[in-house]
Amino acid sequence: MTPFTSTRAKSVTAHGELALIALIRRWLGNASPRSPFGIGDDCAVIPPTKNQQLVTTDPVIHGQHFDDTVPPRAVGAKLLKRNLSDIAAMGGRPVAAVVSLALAPNTSVMWLRGFYLGLANCARRHGVKIVGGDITQGPRGFFGAFLTLHGESTGQRVVTRTGARVGDAILVTGRLGGSRAGHHYKFTPRLAEGAWLARQKDVVAMMDVSDGIAKDIRALTPQGAIASVWPPSIPVSAAAGTASGQSRRPAWMHALTDGEDYELLVVIRARTDPFEFTKRWSRHFATSLQPIGRFTRRLSPGHVDWRSLQGYEHLR
Amino acid sequence: MTPFTSTRAKSVTAHGELALIALIRRWLGNASPRSPFGIGDDCAVIPPTKNQQLVTTDPVIHGQHFDDTVPPRAVGAKLLKRNLSDIAAMGGRPVAAVVSLALAPNTSVMWLRGFYLGLANCARRHGVKIVGGDITQGPRGFFGAFLTLHGESTGQRVVTRTGARVGDAILVTGRLGGSRAGHHYKFTPRLAEGAWLARQKDVVAMMDVSDGIAKDIRALTPQGAIASVWPPSIPVSAAAGTASGQSRRPAWMHALTDGEDYELLVVIRARTDPFEFTKRWSRHFATSLQPIGRFTRRLSPGHVDWRSLQGYEHLR
Numbered sequence: 207m208t209p210f211t212s213t214r215a216k217s218v219t220a221h222g223e224l225a226l227i228a229l230i231r232r233w234l235g236n237a238s239p240r241s242p243f244g245i246g247d248d249c250a251v252i253p254p255t256k257n258q259q260l261v262t263t264d265p266v267i268h269g270q271h272f273d274d275t276v277p278p279r280a281v282g283a284k285l286l287k288r289n290l291s292d293i294a295a296m297g298g299r300p301v302a303a304v305v306s307l308a309l310a311p312n313t314s315v316m317w318l319r320g321f322y323l324g325l326a327n328c329a330r331r332h333g334v335k336i337v338g339g340d341i342t343q344g345p346r347g348f349f350g351a352f353l354t355l356h357g358e359s360t361g362q363r364v365v366t367r368t369g370a371r372v373g374d375a376i377l378v379t380g381r382l383g384g385s386r387a388g389h390h391y392k393f394t395p396r397l398a399e400g401a402w403l404a405r406q407k408d409v410v411a412m413m414d415v416s417d418g419i420a421k422d423i424r425a426l427t428p429q430g431a432i433a434s435v436w437p438p439s440i441p442v443s444a445a446a447g448t449a450s451g452q453s454r455r456p457a458w459m460h461a462l463t464d465g466e467d468y469e470l471l472v473v474i475r476a477r478t479d480p481f482e483f484t485k486r487w488s489r490h491f492a493t494s495l496q497p498i499g500r501f502t503r504r505l506s507p508g509h510v511d512w513r514s515l516q517g518y519e520h521l522r
Numbered sequence: 523m524t525p526f527t528s529t530r531a532k533s534v535t536a537h538g539e540l541a542l543i544a545l546i547r548r549w550l551g552n553a554s555p556r557s558p559f560g561i562g563d564d565c566a567v568i569p570p571t572k573n574q575q576l577v578t579t580d581p582v583i584h585g586q587h588f589d590d591t592v593p594p595r596a597v598g599a600k601l602l603k604r605n606l607s608d609i610a611a612m613g614g615r616p617v618a619a620v621v622s623l624a625l626a627p628n629t630s631v632m633w634l635r636g637f638y639l640g641l642a643n644c645a646r647r648h649g650v651k652i653v654g655g656d657i658t659q660g661p662r663g664f665f666g667a668f669l670t671l672h673g674e675s676t677g678q679r680v681v682t683r684t685g686a687r688v689g690d691a692i693l694v695t696g697r698l699g700g701s702r703a704g705h706h707y708k709f710t711p712r713l714a715e716g717a718w719l720a721r722q723k724d725v726v727a728m729m730d731v732s733d734g735i736a737k738d739i740r741a742l743t744p745q746g747a748i749a750s751v752w753p754p755s756i757p758v759s760a761a762a763g764t765a766s767g768q769s770r771r772p773a774w775m776h777a778l779t780d781g782e783d784y785e786l787l788v789v790i791r792a793r794t795d796p797f798e799f800t801k802r803w804s805r806h807f808a809t810s811l812q813p814i815g816r817f818t819r820r821l822s823p824g825h826v827d828w829r830s831l832q833g834y835e836h837l838r
Contacts, residue, residue, distance in 0.1 A: 241682065241683075241684070242612075242680065242682045242684075246683070246741075247612070247682050247683050247684075247729075248578065248608040248609075248611035248612050248683070248728075248729055248730055249576040249577055249578040249608050249609060249611070249612045249614065249673065249680075250576070250577045250578070251574050251575065251576060251612075251680055252574070252575040252576075252577060253574065253575070254570075254571055254572050254573055254574060254575065255570055255571070255575075256570050257570055258567050258568070258569065258570060259567070259568040259569070259570065259571075259575075260565040260566070260567060260568075261565055261566045261568060261618070261620055261653060261654060261670075261672065262564065262565040262566070262620070262654065263620040263621075263622045263654060263655060263656050263668075263670060264622070264656055265622055265624065265656060265658055265668070267624055267658055267659075267660060269661070270658055270659060270660075271658075292564040292565050293564075293565060295564035295565070296558075296563070296564050296565045296567075298565065302577070304577055304578070304579040304670055305579075306579045306580070306581055306622075306668045306670075308581065308583055308624070308666050308668075337577060338577060338578065338579060339579060340579050340580050340581060342581055342583055342586055342587075343583075343586060344583060344586075344664070344666070345585070345661070345663070345664060347661070348660075348661060348664065350624050350660070350666065352579075352581070352622045352624075352668035354577075354579060354620055354622075354670035356577065356672075357565065364558065364565075364567055366557065366558045366563050367557075367562070367563050367564070368557070368558075368563075412564075413563075413564055414564055425562075
């Protein structure tokens with residue numbers, strides 16, 4: 207379904223700004239509290255907290271993060287889930303979000319309703335309040351929604367990207383390479399998993415995989431080390447296998463480079479046995495946690511250096 | 523200066539995403555702290571606070587909030603100042619911001635540099651840290667920057683829009699109607715003024731004027747009341763006078779309807795003498811604070827009912 211309509215009566219301009227905001231508040235329902243804790247004042251008020259606070263921002267833009275084949279409800283959910291995945295990657299808990307829309311005058315109200323219902327549904331499922339936002343007119347054929355998500359730490363610490371050392375093991379949740387088969391909007395943010403991982407002292411660094419781990423791993427790699435991965439250990443999704451049949455590149459290469467997996471890349475300290483750790487993990491979660499390599503000074507036999515691969519590059 | 527270039531070598535695509543992020547971090551300088559308190563991790567971390575937290579979001583979009591006549595540094599400053607004005611309107615103090623960019627592949631790196639230098643300069647002046655963001659490719663000829671600003675209350679309370687009653691007096695800071703003459707990006711957010719006003723018990727409601735007070739006043743007007751204003755009391759800017767000469771509508775009408783004033787609209791309780799109150803104000807601020815009307819049940823003689831006027835309507 208396309209976000210745009212050629213019938214003026216069905217477009218956002220037929221309603222105007224104030225009526226549209228009233229509709230949005232109705233669509234959001236109890237996912238949006240009353241002002242000043244929600245929409246309707248100059249700022250939204252969030253009560254004080256004793257925990258570390260987390261902030262992240264990610265948009266969905268038509269033609270970039272979704273196309274006309276993605277249902278509007280899934281687009282609304284994806285907008286929030288992209289940000290939830292960032293909160294998960296620090297081991298945090300989501301709290302409140304604001305949404306800034308830039309939309310074409312010919313944006314369909316029906317499509318926008320689906321978008322907000324999907325957003326509200328996802329927000330309720332994860333206990334997130336939609337507390338504010340902004341609507342601005344954009345050029346014809348443009349739809350962009352920019353969400354900023356506010357969260358907090360679930361325990362004593364947040365897990366950053368910078369704790370890895372040479373010798374530490376690299377693990378990944380779930381299966382990789384499914385984004386082309388719809389995983390890019392059907393994924394589940396790993397919030398419970400991230401919070402559990404943040405409580406394990408063995409975990410020294412963490413991030414979510416958004417541009418393909420071949421690219422993202424660079425952010426975790428300690429100075430002077432290489433990320434050395436054993437290809438047969440990569441948890442490849444069935445969709446990556448299909449992509450491989452078409453591209454004639456190995457399935458594990460798709461799994462490492464296709465992007466939008468929204469799985470967690472986890473680093474545990476060298477002295478912890480990765481297989482002991484995954485056994486501990488499997489008492490809590492059905493999702494797999496797979497050891498796939500280590501940070502080393504030199505490449506291990508049969509392993510691949512991730513620097514030789516490319517993830518998704520924006521602005522290219 | 524236009525945000526776009528026809529020379530590929532001068533465009534953001536010539537750099538690519540990672541190099542561009544490195545440039546942005548350099549342009550922001552000490553306005554952006556190190557991760558995890560700034561750019562570079564999945565989320566930015568903000569230390570816990572005992573105060574009420576405030577969140578607001580406002581963008582700048584080319585063709586909507588600025589055009590090629592506005593210098594890039596002023597565009598960057600305006601982006602932050604629009605949001606600062608919302609924090610001021612609650613009596614708060616700004617803390618940290620994230621910026622999500624949607625930009626055309628032909629966006630000029632030189633223009634973007636000016637934009638970030640202006641943003642960083644404004645952030646430093648107001649003690650705001652730029653802690654994170656996102657860059658996504660948008661359609662050709664599009665530039666939008668979406669900022670979410672995080673703040674906190676300066677004292678015991680935040681001032682909302684909903685405290686006014688019949689009989690209360692309406693006041694406004696500064697002069698109105700100058701947006702067409704460049705005030706829309708040259709304004710100063712009323713942060714010190716807002717914080718002082720929030721400490722005065724007489725102040726029962728407050729908001730900032732972004733779409734013209736003729737429209738914005740509706741949000742402050744108590745049920746069953748009208749905002750009754752005495753036109754000669756409106757603090758009209760010189761620019762509104764010029765606009766009046768061209769449009770042949772009264773200058774005070776421009777002052778009430780032109781939008782983007784970013785002044786504070788303040789409601790004080792009925793039993794406080796507005797002129798006593800402004801005397802108290804003038805011991806602290808050079809900016810004027812002008813009583814302009816009251817919330818009444820019936821229109822006072824010689825007064826104008828603001829419902830008869832229109833402010834700036836988006837999506838029309």
